[in-house]
Each structure stands twice: as structure tokens, then as C-alpha cells.
Amino acid sequence: MLAEVLARLEAMGHRAAAVPVGRLEELREHYEELSRRGLLDERIARDLLNGLTLRPPEAVPRAGSLLVVATTEPVVCCTFGWQGSDVRIPIPPTYLQYRRKSEEVERALAEQLPRECHVTSLLNAPHKLLAVRSGLARYGRNNISYIPGFGSFYSLTTVCTDLPCDDAEWSAPSMLPRCERCTSCASACPTGAIPEDRVLLRGELCITYWNEKPGDVPFPGWLAGDWHDSLVGCLHCQLACPENEAVLDHRETGPSFTEDETEVLLYADRPDDLPDDLTEKLESWDLLAWLGVLPRNLAVHLPGAD
Ligand code: SF4
Ligand code: SF4
Numbered sequence: 001m002l003a004e005v006l007a008r009l010e011a012m013g014h015r016a017a018a019v020p021v022g023r024l025e026e027l028r029e030h031y032e033e034l035s036r037r038g039l040l041d042e043r044i045a046r047d048l049l050n051g052l053t054l055r056p057p058e059a060v061p062r063a064g065s066l067l068v069v070a071t072t073e074p075v076v077c078c079t080f081g082w083q084g085s086d087v088r089i090p091i092p093p094t095y096l097q098y099r100r101k102s103e104e105v106e107r108a109l110a111e112q113l114p115r116e117c118h119v120t121s122l123l124n125a126p127h128k129l130l131a132v133r134s135g136l137a138r139y140g141r142n143n144i145s146y147i148p149g150f151g152s153f154y155s156l157t158t159v160c161t162d163l164p165c166d167d168a169e170w171s172a173p174s175m176l177p178r179c180e181r182c183t184s185c186a187s188a189c190p191t192g193a194i195p196e197d198r199v200l201l202r203g204e205l206c207i208t209y210w211n212e213k214p215g216d217v218p219f220p221g222w223l224a225g226d227w228h229d230s231l232v233g234c235l236h237c238q239l240a241c242p243e244n245e246a247v248l249d250h251r252e253t254g255p256s257f258t259e260d261e262t263e264v265l266l267y268a269d270r271p272d273d274l275p276d277d278l279t280e281k282l283e284s285w286d287l288l289a290w291l292g293v294l295p296r297n298l299a300v301h302l303p304g305a306d
Contacts, residue, residue, distance in 0.1 A: 002065060002163050005112055012108065015070040015147055015154075017134035020165045021056045021063040027126050027133075028054040034200075041204045053124040057160055060118040065165035068130045069105045070137070070147055070154045074252040076285070078231060081259035082302045089301050091254065092233040094155045097286040099123065105157040118162050127156035135169040138176045142185040142194050142237040143201035146176055151244035176243060188240035190227040207234040215269050215292045225300045232290055232297055255285050265294050266305055 002018050009016040028049070035045035056063035073093035080087045102121040110119045128145045131137040137145040144152045186194040193205035203209050210219055211232050229235050238244055257265065261278050268274050269292050274282070282288040290297075299306035 002067075002165055005067070005109065005163070008112055009067075009069055009105075009108070013072070014105070015136060015150065016067055017131070017136040017169070018065050018067050018163075018165050019130065019134045019168045019170060021066055021160060023066065023130070023133070023170060024054050024056065024125070027052075027129055030129070031126075039200055041202075044203045044209070048126075051124060052126050053122045054126070057120050057122060059120045060160045060162055062162045063118075063160050065161050065163045066122075066125070066130060067109065067159045067161065068127060068134055068136055069157045069159065070131065070150060071101055071105070071157070072150050072247075072250065073153050073155045074250045075153070075235065076252050076254035078254040079256040080262045080265075080298065080302065081257060082262055083259075083304070086256075087301060089231045089298075090229070090235060090251075091231050092235050092238065093153045095232055095286075095290070096254075098155060099286065099289075101155055102157045102159075106159055109159055109161070113161065113163070118160075120160050122158045122160055125158035127158050129173070130158055131156055132173050133170055135171060139173055140176055140185065140237075140241060140243065141179040141183070141196075142189070142241070143203075144238060144241075146241075146243045149246070151247040152238050152241065153244065153247045153250050178243060182242065184240045184242065185237035188236045190236060191223070194237060208232075211293060211297050213293070215294070215296045217296075219296070219300070225306070228297070228300045231301070232293060255281055255287065257281075262298070262302070265298055266302070267295055269295055 006016045006018060031045060031048050034040040075093060076091045076096055078089050078091060102123060106119055106121045113119060132139055132145055137147045140146055146152050147154060183196055186196050191205045191207060193202045195202060207227060210223060264274060264278060271279055271288060
């Protein structure tokens with residue numbers, strides 16, 4: 001049954017893999033072990049262990065399997081009116097419309113499965129690690145995961161079902177073979193977060209780590225303003241990676257904001273501070289979820305704003 005479901009997801013353009021639900025607990029142990037061995041920054045380990053779903057959901061009483069589903073995603077380019085010009089700022093894949101895409105995958109699965117089967121997506125599952133350990137994806141040296149044909153331009157949804165899953169790949173995290181003789185991402189990373197002598201990223205130096213933090217956390221002084229290339233997240237290493245050569249043109253025009261709207265977004269960090277039409281625009285792109293970080297993140301892209 002599981003094999004048929006996976007095949008149908010592939011036929012719909014997704015890539016998918018399944019693992020037994022018990023792997024969630026193993027992943028908790030994996031993060032704890034990395035933290036104990038000092039291979040993960042203490043703050044990052046705390047954020048992971050507190051923020052991730054590492055237990056089966058109560059909504060699936062006899063949980064048996066996790067399905068990890070990859071869907072291709074473009075870079076979305078937003079436009080902000082500022083001092084008589086248009087400033088274009090990209091958002092990397094995975095940041096937008098995540099909840100909607102998860103619901104779509106959940107619905108597509110529910111339609112394929114018997115009525116009595118439970119299907120629940122886990123929004124905060126360790127999607128990337130599940131994808132890598134299930135064999136669906138492989139890590140790059142930059143700690144971004146890659147899927148053949150999709151590069152790193154995709155989002156992941158993890159769905160828990162009560163379908164049993166006894167026999168599934170579960171391999172140690174491994175790097176793309178190409179990374180052994182390539183350092184393009186390390187050269188492109190402005191902060192030195194990608195070491196050439198070990199697999200783990202120096203997460204505390206990664207721009208993404210800082211610009212996803214709550215908006216009242218200031219950027220550290222060493223993080224130069226012109227190192228930021230995205231509204232949230234960072235694209236330097238992904239754009240330099242040869243694994244992404246075939247998907248680099250996968251771009252979409254995103255929302256456009258007038259100068260007045262840009263002014264509001266530089267200071268408003270709560271939905272109550274926004275006019276209704278701006279709320280709707282942000283909501284239609286799922287950008288409302290990032291409102292709290294927008295004033296800080298946007299200011300570094302607009303001359304004279306910070
Ligand atoms: S996301 Fe940006 S800061 Fe982080 S490793 Fe890649 S290039 Fe460096
Ligand atoms: S740029 Fe090179 S080393 Fe970095 S992830 Fe891509 S293939 Fe690997």
C-alpha cells in the first residue's frame with residue numbers, strides 16, 4: 001500500500017520516501033548526541049530540541065509511518081518601492097506558503113488512502129534530516145539538502161499516517177559525492193560559515209540563523225549589511241552550487257509593495273499595525289508569518305533605512 005502511495009505522489013511530480021514513525025525518537029537522540037559532543041552550537045541545539053516535533057501526533061493513535069514529500073519551489077522575488085526606485089529582494093525556496101502546500105499534500109494523500117486511515121502533516125518535523133536519512137535527499141557541504149532534478153529548490157512536507165512501514169532505508173547522513181572535490185559554496189559564503197575541513201556548518205555564522213531570529217534580536221556587529229541577499233534566509237551558497245545549475249531559472253515574481261507600504265513594513269511588526277489590504281497581500285503569500293522579522297530584515301536592503 002505504502003509503495004503505491006509513494007508511486008502516485010511521484011506521478012504527481014513530487015518525490016517521496018517513507019520511514020517508520022519510531023525514527024522521530026532516534027532523531028531526538030541524534031540532536032542530543034551532536035550537542036553533547038559539542039558539534040552543535042548550544043543555542044542551536046536548544047532551539048532544535050524545543051522547536052521540533054520529535055514524537056508521533058496524538059491525532060494518529062496508531063501511527064505507523066512518516067511520509068516525507070518534496071515539492072519543487074521557486075525563488076520568489078519581492079519588490080519594494082523605496083525613494084523613487086524599485087528594490088527587488090528574493091526569498092529562497094521553502095519560506096512561503098508552506099502551510100498551504102502541506103495541506104495540499106495532506107489532502108492528496110487522504111484522497112488516496114482508505115477512509116479510516118489517519119493522515120496528519122507535522123509542520124515542525126525535522127523534515128530535512130528525515131529526507132536525508134530516508135535516502136530522498138543528500139546533504140551538500142553547505143548543510144542544505146539536495147534532490148536529483150530538484151537541486152535545493154524544493155520544500156518538504158512530513159505526513160504521519162497509520163500505514164505500517166517495516167522496511168525502509170535509513171542511512172547515516174552523507175554528503176553529495178560532488179562535494180568531495182568542490183568548494184564553490186564555501187568560497188561564495190560571505191561569513192565563513194562553511195568549513196572545508198568538516199561536514200557540519202558553523203550555524204552560528206550562518207546569515208539564515210540570524211535573520212530567522214525574532215525581530216527584536218539585532219544582527220551581530222560582524223554581519224556586514226551587504227552580505228544579506230534575501231529578505232529571509234540566504235542564497236549565496238545555493239546560487240553558487242553546481243547541483244543547482246538546472247534549476248537556477250526557477251523564479252517567480254512575488255508581491256510588490258508601494259513606497260507607503262514599504263514604510264509601514266519598516267516599522268510594523270504586528271498584524272494590528274497593518275491596514276487591511278496590506279494584511280491581505282502579506283497573507284496571500286504567507287508573508288504574514290514573517291512579519292515579526294520584516295522591519296529588521298528589510299531595513300538592511302534599503303539605503304538609509306536602518
Ligand atoms: S546560507 Fe548564506 S551564510 Fe549560510 S552558509 Fe550559505 S552562504 Fe553562508
Ligand atoms: S557548492 Fe559544491 S561543495 Fe557546496 S554543496 Fe554544492 S556541490 Fe557541494
